[in-house]
Amino acid sequence: MKDILFNLDRPYHARIGRGAVNGLAAAANTFTGKRAVVITDDGVPTEHVSKCASLLEASGKTPLVCVLKSGERNKNLGSVRSVYSFLYENGVTRSDGVIGVGGGIVLDTAGFAAATYMRGLPFISVPTTIIAQTDSAYGGKTGVDFLDGKNHIGVFSHPREVLCDTDFLRTLSEAERVCGMGEVVKYVAIALPHMSETLSRDLPSDELIAGCVDVKKRYVEADEFDTGERHVLNFGHTFGHAFEAASGFSIPHGQAVAYGMLAVSALGERLGITDGSVLPAIRQACIACGLETDFAPLAPSALPLLVRDKKADGKGLELVLLEKLGKPVRLKLSAEDVFSHMRSLISTE
Numbered sequence: 001m002k003d004i005l006f007n008l009d010r011p012y013h014a015r016i017g018r019g020a021v022n023g024l025a026a027a028a029n030t031f032t033g034k035r036a037v038v039i040t041d042d043g044v045p046t047e048h049v050s051k052c053a054s055l056l057e058a059s060g061k062t063p064l065v066c067v068l069k070s071g072e073r074n075k076n077l078g079s080v081r082s083v084y085s086f087l088y089e090n091g092v093t094r095s096d097g098v099i100g101v102g103g104g105i106v107l108d109t110a111g112f113a114a115a116t117y118m119r120g121l122p123f124i125s126v127p128t129t130i131i132a133q134t135d136s137a138y139g140g141k142t143g144v145d146f147l148d149g150k151n152h153i154g155v156f157s158h159p160r161e162v163l164c165d166t167d168f169l170r171t172l173s174e175a176e177r178v179c180g181m182g183e184v185v186k187y188v189a190i191a192l193p194h195m196s197e198t199l200s201r202d203l204p205s206d207e208l209i210a211g212c213v214d215v216k217k218r219y220v221e222a223d224e225f226d227t228g229e230r231h232v233l234n235f236g237h238t239f240g241h242a243f244e245a246a247s248g249f250s251i252p253h254g255q256a257v258a259y260g261m262l263a264v265s266a267l268g269e270r271l272g273i274t275d276g277s278v279l280p281a282i283r284q285a286c287i288a289c290g291l292e293t294d295f296a297p298l299a300p301s302a303l304p305l306l307v308r309d310k311k312a313d314g315k316g317l318e319l320v321l322l323e324k325l326g327k328p329v330r331l332k333l334s335a336e337d338v339f340s341h342m343r344s345l346i347s348t349e
């Protein structure tokens with residue numbers, strides 16, 4: 001079992017490996033109240049939810065289970081409201097606690113609801129997808145989408161602990177496994193190029209998962225509130241979020257990030273910043289994981305949505321490019337420049 005400490009004002013541990021969920025009873029015993037609210041969605045296998053509920057019961061807590069509708073289209077204020085209603089109707093107080101059990105959507109939504117209900121309930125994260133285990137469960141970004149604005153409503157609020165049980169990944173469908181690898185390819189590209197050989201359609205090893213979390217820890221500790229250095233973790237996301245929104249959120253997040261990394265690397269190459277070896281290496285990594293690589297058909301509808309990015313301002317878009325694998329740089333470009341380069345790139349594809 002790997003234990004990674006996020007050394008922030010309020011430090012917390014991420015425990016990563018098979019059987020990590022068995023630490024749930026001890027983690028929940030930090031709630032002084034009796035109730036432990038498990039928030040999940042209807043796509044998370046019930047065996048994982050039951051396992052969490054029985055661990056809580058055995059530790060003397062009363063588990064209450066709130067099941068949300070799965071899918072990015074439900075990552076919205078409507079789901080947050082359902083959580084608030086559940087907490088209210090069950091008389092949950094600030095001495096009780098919330099446990100998110102699921103993928104990135106559950107954890108973002110449940111983390112936000114927990115952070116804002118009664119000005120904050122304690123929150124424990126139990127990630128069950130590849131994206132959640134390698135990325136979304138750590139770093140304190142919680143929130144939901146608003147209209148076609150991705151993650152536009154949210155707050156920074158860290159969990160008390162993350163229990164990343166890699167056994168949970170065994171029930172993922174092939175499609176979820178493939179999409180989940182989008183964020184893993186991102187970590188490999190920005191900081192772990194030596195692990196690129198390990199990328200495949202199989203589940204990532206515990207070592208690769210912990211490697212991604214170590215990278216995240218470094219950036220989160222350096223820039224907790226995402227004002228500069230941490231933006232590097234958004235490699236592929238400015239375009240990725242636009243692809244996601246342009247598809248009406250039918251393209252899963254990990255696949256959209258893969259398209260985004262390819263699009264921004266093509267742009268970086270055209271600008272003379274990105275080495276010619278980067279785009280083929282990322283394409284190869286995506287193919288090895290089963291991710292699709294042809295972003296061009298969706299690009300015309302995605303481009304206008306780039307300006308909605310949360311890091312865009314009156315002066316333009318902030319993009320993360322790679323000079324070479326493992327060497328990210330941040331660059332500000334006007335939206336017009338990005339549009340014109342991308343239009344000519346798409347027309348020459």
Ligand SMILES: NC(=O)c1ccc[n+]([C@@H]2O[C@H](COP(=O)([O-])OP(=O)(O)OC[C@H]3O[C@@H](n4cnc5c(N)ncnc54)[C@H](O)[C@@H]3O)[C@@H](O)[C@H]2O)c1
Pocket residue numbers: 041042043044045048070071072075102103104105106108128129130131132135136137138139140141142151168169170171172173176180183253254
């Ligand atoms: N907060 C952050 O820092 C951060 C970082 C990266 C991504 N995200 C967010 O994460 C979301 C994507 O997360 P995701 O890819 O986990 O999607 P997801 O939460 O939709 O999970 C994918 C599907 O798998 C199901 N599922 C969950 N665990 C399972 C399991 N063990 N076995 C079988 N099925 C399971 C879910 O019910 C869902 O249907 C996006 O909304 C993205 O914005 C947030």
